[in-house]
Amino acid sequence: MPVRWGPFLQHLVLFAILVTCSTVVYYGLRRENVKEIIVSGLCRAGFFVVASLAVFGGVGLLIAQWL
Amino acid sequence: MSRSDPLQSVSPGKVFLGVLLTWLVPGAGHWTLGRRGKAVLYFSVITFVYVLGLVLGEFRNVNLDHFPIHFFGEIFYGGLTIPVWLLTGGLTLELPGQGGEVVLGFSTLDVGVLYTTVAGLLNVCVMVDVFETAYPRPAPAEES
Numbered sequence: 001m002p003v004r005w006g007p008f009l010q011h012l013v014l015f016a017i018l019v020t021c022s023t024v025v026y027y028g029l030r031r032e033n034v035k036e037i038i039v040s041g042l043c044r045a046g047f048f049v050v051a052s053l054a055v056f057g058g059v060g061l062l063i064a065q066w067l
Numbered sequence: 068m069s070r071s072d073p074l075q076s077v078s079p080g081k082v083f084l085g086v087l088l089t090w091l092v093p094g095a096g097h098w099t100l101g102r103r104g105k106a107v108l109y110f111s112v113i114t115f116v117y118v119l120g121l122v123l124g125e126f127r128n129v130n131l132d133h134f135p136i137h138f139f140g141e142i143f144y145g146g147l148t149i150p151v152w153l154l155t156g157g158l159t160l161e162l163p164g165q166g167g168e169v170v171l172g173f174s175t176l177d178v179g180v181l182y183t184t185v186a187g188l189l190n191v192c193v194m195v196d197v198f199e200t201a202y203p204r205p206a207p208a209e210e211s
Contacts, residue, residue, distance in 0.1 A: 014123070021116045
């Protein structure tokens, strides 16, 4: 079954946006420096997006091929 | 710890008011406590997530009948959820499909519900942070 790239990319971008926003807000808790919150939050968000896509995407791909 | 110095005399009533204002508008509590930068940041990010969720859900995702559990998360952003619920609660989820048939929901409805729910739950964290800002504990890096 061919991959429908449009919806796939759409959900990928939406996932990245949600993880980024959540990470920035959560990282800002109990911290005061706004610039640090944004910069460090974005760095952490990038890591979380890549790591979660690698884990869930990779495992999902393996399961899809296995099934 | 310098950040606690100007807030030593914050009254419990002002903190309660800050939490209540945050429930209505994310960041409003921080604004009243003088943390203007964090207030703008929280308001921008959480409102962006919430409004994007509304757009993705075509303004049909704040619905107590169809999404009661998600509504429990959304209600923590009361300043938007209550008006949106009152204004859009009557919209139907049954939309005409591509072939003319009636389908329940659409492709981005689930994502929209997720976005608005996460925005509401993030606002819970911000409400707790108002309390933490008024009565601070040691910062995470200083605890160890």
